[in-house]
Amino acid sequence: MCGITGIFDLRGQRELDRGTLARMNESQHHRGPDEGGTHLEPGLGLGHRRLSIIDLSTGQQPLYNEDKSVCVVFNGEIYNYQELIPELLSLGHVFHTRSDTEVIVHAWESWGEACVQRFRGMFAFALWDRNRQTLFLARDRLAVKPLFYAHLADGLFLFGSELKSLLAHGGLPREIDPLAVEEYFALGYVAEPRTIFCQARKLPPGHTLTLRRGQPPAEPKAYWDLRFSLHQPLALEEACDELNKRLRESVRLRMISEVPLGAFLSGGVDSSAVVALMAGLSPAPVNTCSIAFDDPAFDEAKFARIVADRYQTNHHCEMVASDDFDLVDTLARLYDEPYADSSAIPTYRVCQLARQHVTVALSGDGGDETFGGYRRYRLHMMEERMRSALPLALRRPLFGLLGRVYPKADWAPRVFRAKTTFEGMARTAVEAYFHSVSILRAPMRRQLFTDRFRRQIGGYSAEEVFRSHAQRAATDDPLALIQYLDLKTYLVGDINTKVDRASMAHSLEVREPLMDHELVEWMATLPSALKLRSQEGKFLLKKAMEPSLPYDVLYRPKMGFAVPLARWFRGPLKERIRQAVLGPRLAETGWFDQAYLRQVVDAHQSGTADHSAPLWTVLMFDAFLRNVLDSTTGPAETRANANAVV
Template sequence: MCGIAGIFHCGTPKPVDPARVTKMCDAIAHRGPDGAGVWSAPGVALGHRRLSIIDLAGSPQPMASPDRRAMLVFNGEIYNFREVRRELEGLGARFDTHGDSEVILAAWQQWGPRCLDKLHGMFAFAIYDTERRELFLARDRLGVKPLFTAMLSDGSLAFASELKGLLAHPLLRRSVDPLAVEDYLTWGYVPDHRSILAGVEKLSAGHYRLLKHDAPPAGPVRWWDVSFADRRKDKAADLEAELLFHLREAVSSRMVADVPLGAFLSGGVDSSSVVALMAEVSSAPVRTCSIGFDEASLDETAYARQIAERFATDHRERIVSADEFGEIDRLAAMFDEPFADASALPTLRVCELARETVTVALSGDGADEAFAGYRRHRFHAAEERARAVLPQSVRSSVFGALGRAWPKADWAPRAFRAKSTFQSLAAFGEEGYARGLSVTAPELRNQLYRDAFRSGLGGYQAERPFVDLMRNAPARSGLDRAQYADLKFWLPGDILTKTDRTSMAVSLEAREPLLDHRLIEFAAALPENLRIRRGQGKWLLKHTMERYLPREVLYRPKQGFVTPIAQWLRGPLASEARAIARGASLARTGWFDSARISTLAEAHISGRSDHSRLLWQLLMLDRSLSRLGVV
């Protein structure tokens, strides 16, 4: 795992100062503390920071092809590089190293952009082809590894693994994109189609760019997508056997490393499944780690311990205080862009624990998106059945009125909080799902914005790209469309961003076997009743893993990493909640109605309402703006 950066002149190949790229790489040194290098030629410079995982001494970067006609910087892992290498050797290629980097170079020279179809793994890389005088930028299928780009005033394109790499370039403009603020308040993160800074872009998952010195900068090209349009008709037993094959392949392929390797173990279905399959093929005890909280309602270490004992893992756990709010500024620095998923705090803690003994850790990310494991998937599937029976005119009239009249009872048990369900049923399926997934509803956002900021949005509403993504999905049902949007929007923007930044902050490589693209493609073709059955999400996955895992682990209610931000903002962070409205950076923007924010803060502190997610969003936005130096 590594960090990459570079500069490329799309017009006249002007000289590039290598010192600038060195500075960009230094800003992301945490991604690669084991080595650094910069290579330059007229019109281009590539930089690299290395975290050594495979071929520890033999694959320094930037790496040149044997004929010196191509130069590579690469962040990630290619899990099938040995198979691709054998195919290339059969075509006449020769190799000097034993790692995956040289295989990427040879694949590019043999197949050009089509080389991506051959590569199984997580990656973001840049190749400069000296013969063709072009730069090739590529990102993996699901967006596990990030890549930021920006056109600069001198006509060059700069790229880096993290925004802080671009921020190290003196020509980068630091101007906030107001549409990104609307996106952030809606979702709690800035999705991949946007960046907090105007002019900065993220190369989307499953896309590449091919840039030439003598041509205007070309836009991204999609090279991979997942389709939910087909349905497998095999017997359930046959699909179960095939699923187990894919799971075993995905896990075993991600256990290749020349450094200590382990796994995160939360005690949930996904991480327990990964650990079970690791133990099946490992000759030594699997190294596992878990964190728990000193608040019993948040602690899951007993389940993790049960799995560790079952598979005789070398298990370590640590109990941490639920009062982790002192890390706010560290989180803001880690993510660069505002990021309000509070589970980033415990994720960082488990990464720190893992890094004490291993350099690579396998995680359970991806199964919920692929196999319909979220509660919202079950709700959406049920709502879609209701939509199929009731005409839109009836739903809009009846449920719309109920949604407007029903009180927002944050304090009530979940079964009595029907307002959001009525609002969702009144809308079309895509709009209802987007509303349910969003953090801050459009009505509340409009109350927060001052007139000038609202006018500057030009009518843009952050839910619209998500709704369009669902409507245009290669899918057959509402559940399909919801999962497709989760895989393309939520997963790279929230889940994978969280895992990448927190793991890389401590120089740990996190691998996601349940995001193997062949497993994702298999899951997308499953009949709905093998994804959700009798109120159980991930049905086929859970049924398949019954041979490995106890039922109390497989079928207990999903919890996940929970951070008690509502309690914090009523207790030790109450003063912070009250100060949000006049927070230095936030107040200087002039975007928000400070009186309205103060009213919401007081309602939360008193316990009358739960506005914790919004207040946390605004707090993280204030900290991020301060660090970015944009106000």
């Protein structure tokens, strides 16, 4: 796991400043504290920070081919590199290291842009081919590893593993993209390919970007997409056997390491399955790490201990106070742009704990999307059955009216909370799913934003992110459609972002066997009834793991990795949330309706409504303004850049 960065002159071969490149590289020191390297030639600079995992003695980067005409900087792991080396040797290539990085160089020489089709892993890399005057960038299929870039007005192209490396260059305008603000307040993150800054972008998952000197900037090109064919109606026993085989292979590949290795163990199905498989593949006890909470409503530690005892792991568990809210500013600096998943707090802590014992940790991330585990999937499927009974032309006016007039009753028993159901019934499947996952739903965003800001976004809605992906989903299966949407949005923008930044803050590599693209592709061939059956999510995974895990671990209610926001904002964070939400920094932007913000805070703190998620979203936006914008520009310039969007 590493950090990469670079500068490319698209127009010519200007001399680049070595100090600027070094500053960009050093901004990501946390991603690779073991070593740092740069490559500089007229019109090109590449930087790399290394966290040594494989080929500790000779895997330094930037890494070159035999005549140094090809150079690469790489973040991630190519898990099938040992299979590719003999093939590349047979094609006449000479290897000088035992690293997966060198495979990328020679694969490019033999297969060009198609080399990414041969890689099985998590990766983001930039490769320079001097003979072709070409810079080639690529990101893995499920965007486990990040890659940001920007085209500057003077013809320079910047890239890096984190936005902070682009900001460190000094030439990236810090003008906030108003459409990104709309996406953030709807989703809690800025969706690919947008970033919070107008001129910076994220390379989308499964895409490459090829830049040639002297030619206009190219657009990213897709090399992979997931197709839910659902064409393999396997018997349950056969499907369980095949799944177990594929899971073992995925875990085995991710256990290749020359440094201490372990796993996160939350006590949930996904991480427990990974640990069980690791135990069967490892001759030594597996190192496992868990976080315990002092609030029983959020604590899964006892289930983690059950799995740890069963497999006799070297288990490390650390208690985290449920009032562990001092990380707000730290998280804002880590993420570089607004990010509102409060589970970033325990994720940060478990990475901190794991790094005390291991350098590489396997996780269960991706299991909900791959196997159909989210509770919202069950609710969506129930709504879909009701939606299918009435045409949209009838549903939209009838249930739209009911949704508007029915009171929002967060305090009431679930049976009386019909407002969301009515609102969902008035929508198409895609509209309803977007509505269900939104943190601030459309009516709330309309009240939150000022008239000036709404004019600036020109009618744009973050719902467009979902609609554009749905057009490419190529499936009319209701479960497959929302799985596809989550794989393109929530998994990439929320889950992978959270884990990458939290782990890299502690120089910890996290590997996700449940996101192996071959496993994900195979699961997409199976009928949805093997994923969600009789309201049981992850049906196939649970059946496959029944011989390996206790019933109470497999079939207990899902808890999630949450923190008690509602209580915080009525108790220990009561004044802090008021100061942030109603303070001068947000007011000076001119983006937010101050009267409405006061109404939201008052309603939450009086107990008449639970606005904890929207308030956290506003709090983290304020933290972004303070810790990212205010730390890199003067106060006057910060205000000017903020007001540029309205």
